[in-house]
Amino acid sequence: MQLTLATHVLHLPLRDPFRIARREDDRQATTVIVELEAAGLTGIGEAFPVAYYGETVATVGVVLPLLAEALGGLADPPTDAATARAWLADAATVMADTIGGHGGARAGLDIALHDLVARGLGLPLWQLLEAPATVVPTDFSIGIDEPAVVAERAARAADFPALKIKVGGAADLETLEAVRGVFAGPLRVDANTGWDQDEALRLVPELERLGVELIEQPFPARALPQLRWLQERCPIPVVADESAVTIDDLEALTGVVAGVNVKLAKCGGVGPALAMIRRARELGFRVMLGCMEETSVGIAASATLSGLVDWVDLDGNLLLARDPFEGLVMDAGRHWLPGTEPGLGLRWREDDTLS
Ligand SMILES: [Mg+2]
Known part of the structure; x- marks a missing residue:
């Protein structure tokens, strides 16, 4: 296959500063678009x-x-859907065999290949993947800040079916109380590795009282015994994110946590994410589909799988002050709608300047 690759590095301002427990404020997202x-x-x-x-x-x-050089060894993409799905799986294997890790880079090419193949077949990507047309709505994430600031942002996002509140800051309980004052729906909390065992034990009864639906990554990625310790004492599902990077991490998490957060940018794209979701189901996990601060390219690719999971957290593009792509549509119930156009169905906004 003769393959031409172009890349665009984009620095995209965020709507609100976004702080999580394991790093300082993000005020812009830096991403690489692959054509x-x-x-x-x-x-x-x-x-x-x-x-x-x-x-x-x-x-x-x-x-x-x-x-891209390694993918050049593949034949041209097939022109029927079943063979195309197998070809895309082969492409993901070629990439995984070429370099370990680098899930973001692999996802860039994997998503582009999925878009390209689906466009060639004239099929929306979700149809090529035979993914369900009925999807789970997304939640909306709010970074760490003063409790009153978080509550103000929660009030602005009150029409989402659930909110994900970043914790691991100085005033987690006060923050959640303030959010609960303005939002009656399910609250998900994500500590991004920021708690210790004492902190978690102190907070769990309060989280139960506040109706928290799940606790994401309370402890460091490799702290599996601590995660198991917490899940054994805690009726709320604990969900592994930083501990669950690829399909190869799943086995060790069985009996440790109730759920895993699958992200294309961690595991290497649409194909690897689909495989990871299926394996997670076999192992009895509940599954979240998450994202980074991506444009609607990464979000649309992820959204094709949003009928296959329990919790959808695909809001990266909504955190951007301006998404440079158009074509991905959300309904009033906060579902990313399965598209009708071939591939991802996206295009650059007309007035956008490439950097
Ligand atoms: Mg997380």
Whole structure:
């Protein structure tokens, strides 16, 4: 396959500062948009680099050409859906065999290939994947800040069916009380590795009282005995995110936590995420589908799988002051609607300038 690759590094301001327990305020998201051309077809993808997982714009810039070169050994994309699905799985394997880790870079090419192949077949991507048309609505995430500021943002987002509140800051309980004062729906909390065992034990009864639906990643990624200790004492599901990067992490998490958070930018794209969701189901996990601060390219690709999970947390593009793409549509119930256009159904906004 003759393959042409173009990349665009975008620095996108966020609507509100976004702080999580394991890093300082984010005021802008930096992402890499991938454009592919092969066999007369084009596709768009997103490689979102997360330093915590070992990726930066510089590593993505080095890894993408390596992956593209390896993919050049594949035949041209097939022209029937069943063979195309197998071809996409082969492409993901080629990339995983080329370099370990680098899930963001691999996702950039994997998403672009899915878009390209689905466009070639004239099918919306969710249809090519035979994913359900009935999807779970997304929650909305709010970063760590003063309790009154978090509550004000929660009030603004009160039409979402659930809110995900980042914790692991100085005033978690006060923050959740303030949010509860303005929002009656399910609250999910995400400590991004920021709690210790004493803190968790102190907070659990309060979280139960406040009707918290799940606790995401209270302890560091490798602290599996501590995660198990908490889940044994806590009726609220504990969900692994930083501990659940790829499908290979799942086995060790069985009997440790109730759920896992699958993200395309961690595991390497649509194909690896689909495989990870299926394996997680086999192992009895409840599943969240999450995201980074991606544009609607990463979010639309993720959203194709949002009928396959229990909890959807696909709001990265909503955190941006301005999404450079259009075509992804959300209904009033906060479902990302399965598209009708081929592929991801996205295009650059007309007035957008590439950087
Ligand atoms: Mg998380």
